[in-house]
Amino acid sequence: MDRRTVIKNLTxxxxxxxxxxxxxxxxEKALVHLKNFSLKASQEKSIASVVDTxxxxxxxxxxxxxxxxxxVLKMVDECYSKKDQQNFIEGLDQLDEVMQKxxxxxxxxxxxxxxxxxxLALEQQKGFPTALITFYKILKYRTIQGFTTSKYVxxxxxxxxxxxxxxxxxxxxxxxxxxxxxxx
Amino acid sequence: MADNNYDxxxxxxxxxxxxxxxELTEKGLKTIMLxxxxxxxxxxxxxxxxxxxxxxxxxxxxxxxxxxxxxxxxRDYPLNETNLDYWASDKDSPYTEVKRFDWFRGYHVGGxxxxxxxxxxxxxxxxxxxxxxxxxxVDWPLRYAELDPWYTYVEKFIGVNGSRDGxxxxxxxxxxPAMEMNVVEKDxxxxxKEHYKGARQMIMGRSANITEPLKSRTNCQYRxxxxxxxxxxAYFSTQxxxxxxxxxxxxxxVRPWSIVTKILYxxxxxxxxxxxxxxxxxxxxxxxxxxxxxxxxxxxxSAWLLMNSATDIxxxxxxxxxxxxxxxxxxxxxxxxxxxxxxxxxxxYYYGRRxxxxxxxxxRNLNGEKxxxxxxxxxxxxxxxHGWSRDIAEMNIGADFKDALTEPGPWTMGIGxxxxxxxxxxxxxxxxxxxxxKWGLNILAIDCELKDNEKKMRKDMLNDAIEMLEAAGVxxxxxxxxxxxxxxxxHEMGTARMGNDPKTSVLNKWNQVWDAKNVxxxxxxxxxxxxxxxxxxxxxxxxxxxxxxxxxxxxxxxx
Numbered sequence: 001m002d003r004r005t006v007i008k009n010l011t012x013x014x015x016x017x018x019x020x021x022x023x024x025x026x027x028e029k030a031l032v033h034l035k036n037f038s039l040k041a042s043q044e045k046s047i048a049s050v051v052d053t054x055x056x057x058x059x060x061x062x063x064x065x066x067x068x069x070x071x072v073l074k075m076v077d078e079c080y081s082k083k084d085q086q087n088f089i090e091g092l093d094q095l096d097e098v099m100q101k102x103x104x105x106x107x108x109x110x111x112x113x114x115x116x117x118x119x120l121a122l123e124q125q126k127g128f129p130t131a132l133i134t135f136y137k138i139l140k141y142r143t144i145q146g147f148t149t150s151k152y153v154x155x156x157x158x159x160x161x162x163x164x165x166x167x168x169x170x171x172x173x174x175x176x177x178x179x180x181x182x183x184x
Numbered sequence: 185m186a187d188n189n190y191d192x193x194x195x196x197x198x199x200x201x202x203x204x205x206x207e208l209t210e211k212g213l214k215t216i217m218l219x220x221x222x223x224x225x226x227x228x229x230x231x232x233x234x235x236x237x238x239x240x241x242x243x244x245x246x247x248x249x250x251x252x253x254x255x256x257x258x259r260d261y262p263l264n265e266t267n268l269d270y271w272a273s274d275k276d277s278p279y280t281e282v283k284r285f286d287w288f289r290g291y292h293v294g295g296x297x298x299x300x301x302x303x304x305x306x307x308x309x310x311x312x313x314x315x316x317x318x319x320x321x322v323d324w325p326l327r328y329a330e331l332d333p334w335y336t337y338v339e340k341f342i343g344v345n346g347s348r349d350g351x352x353x354x355x356x357x358x359x360x361p362a363m364e365m366n367v368v369e370k371d372x373x374x375x376x377k378e379h380y381k382g383a384r385q386m387i388m389g390r391s392a393n394i395t396e397p398l399k400s401r402t403n404c405q406y407r408x409x410x411x412x413x414x415x416x417x418a419y420f421s422t423q424x425x426x427x428x429x430x431x432x433x434x435x436x437x438v439r440p441w442s443i444v445t446k447i448l449y450x451x452x453x454x455x456x457x458x459x460x461x462x463x464x465x466x467x468x469x470x471x472x473x474x475x476x477x478x479x480x481x482x483x484x485x486s487a488w489l490l491m492n493s494a495t496d497i498x499x500x501x502x503x504x505x506x507x508x509x510x511x512x513x514x515x516x517x518x519x520x521x522x523x524x525x526x527x528x529x530x531x532x533y534y535y536g537r538r539x540x541x542x543x544x545x546x547x548r549n550l551n552g553e554k555x556x557x558x559x560x561x562x563x564x565x566x567x568x569x570h571g572w573s574r575d576i577a578e579m580n581i582g583a584d585f586k587d588a589l590t591e592p593g594p595w596t597m598g599i600g601x602x603x604x605x606x607x608x609x610x611x612x613x614x615x616x617x618x619x620x621x622k623w624g625l626n627i628l629a630i631d632c633e634l635k636d637n638e639k640k641m642r643k644d645m646l647n648d649a650i651e652m653l654e655a656a657g658v659x660x661x662x663x664x665x666x667x668x669x670x671x672x673x674x675h676e677m678g679t680a681r682m683g684n685d686p687k688t689s690v691l692n693k694w695n696q697v698w699d700a701k702n703v704x705x706x707x708x709x710x711x712x713x714x715x716x717x718x719x720x721x722x723x724x725x726x727x728x729x730x731x732x733x734x735x736x737x738x739x740x741x742x743x
Contacts, residue, residue: 054585078242
């Protein structure tokens with residue numbers, strides 16, 4: 001074995017050593033880059049899954065495909081106070097605890113019915129810890145905002161015209177209705 | 185030295201300064217317009233005007249960093265991502281709040297003419313005689329008949345849309361075709377008219393957006409993005425309207441980054457000989473000289489400049505002999521109103537984004553009515569479809585919810601009051617010599633509050649709003665009751681008031697400083713009372729009128 005091969009093998013081994021334990025402990029860092037707080041990959045997946053459950057893919061793209069979960073995280077990262085951010089993370093962990101207790105999995109690992117049932121119960125705001133309710137309120141508000149102001153929705157559903165050119169104070173709703181509805 | 189000599193100096197480039205520059209240059213005076221902030225070039229520098237909603241990373245909202253950087257601006261809507269560059273830095277230019285006063289400033293060429301609300305109403309004879317009738321403060325030194333032709337002159341040039349409604353307290357002007365009420369607003373207006381038998385009316389707002397082409401300006405395209413600067417020049421601003429007219433004369437020099445620190449008073453001639461300028465970028469000091477000086481730095485900064493121009497003859501500032509300089513600060517108090525849902529119009533919508541709303545002219549304390557307060561208020565508002573239906577819990581997530589998000593939301597109708605604030609001698613600004621701004625200049629201390637008359641009026645503003653919406657058939661009407669901090673109206677007025685007597689006023693009936701006859705103050709500082717109408721149109725009319733007088737006096741060699 002020449003020296004070069006040895007070095008190469010060592011490198012691979014070292015890399016493996018650093019990666020392996022974190023995989024086992026499910027503590028790898030999230031993919032999204034945040035400035036003011038950090039997320040574990042599992043937390044990021046649960047957030048994406050809540051966003052996906054609120055606005056799923058139908059015959060048109062859902063919030064996840066439009067990157068709304070990334071918008072939600074950007075807003076939480078840059079527009080909320082430290083206290084709100086702590087509440088948000090705490091509430092997120094509480095959500096996963098609820099799911100673990102009820103179904104034995106994290107939110108993102110649960111099936112659609114389990115996820116929907118939990119969010120519908122959360123909509124009632126009763127019987128859940130305050131942080132979880134805060135988390136859900138922030139996440140839902142920003143999900144709706146991100147979705148309804150996304151390029152896709154404003155180009156295909158609620159068509160946004162940069163220059164309307166005129167004002168008409170009375171317009172029947174049917175005409176305003178959108179290409180996708182007419183086709184449906 | 186020759187480069188520093190002009191016929192006229194205009195301090196400030198906003199609504200009033202732009203008008204002063206236009207009128208002076210059109211009358212042939214070589215004029216320099218001094219602006220403390222940066223230049224903003226028409227269209228080219230409206231960097232966000234053509235962005236789609238999704239192109240704003242925070243969708244127009246505010247970040248924690250912005251909240252940290254703007255401790256005053258954060259108190260209301262102006263702090264947002266879409267036009268942050270148009271608002272002055274709270275940190276560079278601090279002020280002392282003896283009592284809370286929200287001061288939202290625009291330090292750049294165009295000033296707040298770029299961000300203003302564009303509502304353009306005349307004051308009436310009832311407003312101009314109010315102080316005399318009530319025996320408070322001082323009488324206005326002019327009457328409606330004197331202002332009327334100047335209102336018309338201004339309206340013709342800037343372009344105001346509106347309807348002629350024949351209402352005594354809100355005189356009709358020279359208007360382009362009114363914008364249109366939407367289907368719900370029309371119905372609410374009709375019901376109010378029937379219910380109150382004409383004693384309370386809801387009319388279409390009158391705004392300085394052109395609804396027909398005017399010179400090189402294109403008529404309004406119903407984008408409702410005026411506060412970003414209009415690429416069509418469809419609303420009145422210094423940039424779209426008065427500045428190009430002034431530039432076209434060849435008589436105008438604009439100097440941005442020029443903080444005027446004092447007016448140079450010559451005790452021998454008893455006139456101003458010019459001004460001293462601190463270059464905001466280089467910190468160098470310059471002097472400019474002229475025969476006449478127009479102070480249009482905005483109400484509080486005009487007062488600051490006069491106070492900062494103290495001499496051994498006038499130790500409290502130029503124009504201070506009456507003891508009224510800096511006093512009688514007014515704003516419009518707002519933050520009170522009501523809103524609710526309108527049913528039965530689910531199949532109806534509107535097209536376009538209208539940069540204007542409805543207006544309910546003042547109806548209190550008129551025709552002999554006497555409430556437990558004097559003066560009155562008007563309402564501004566609109567109806568629209570926003571948000572989405574949230575009535576069915578099961579529809580709050582999932583596919584059905586997603587569909588609902590792309591349907592027009594429920595109709596809502598809302599109105600908010602604009603109340604007249606009285607001129608009180610102890611609502612005032614002074615120089616705070618213990619603190620300095622970024623440029624080492626003394627800052628202002630603001631000591632202003634709402635008093636009993638305003639607080640009593642606010643009860644009517646709330647109750648009448650609820651009553652009127654309910655009378656119009658609006659459902660689930662909820663009152664809105666804000667704290668009404670002064671300053672929030674962004675209509676500062678009164679710190680160098682006009683009057684008939686040099687013992688009780690800073691300016692005479694021509695906006696001329698009693699103590700220095702070639703200095704004119706024509707912004708909101710000149711206001712003697714506030715009325716409840718938005719004031720900018722009155723500043724424009726007063727400015728044009730004052731320039732006409734100043735130039736005729738110059739020709740007669742009286743100044």
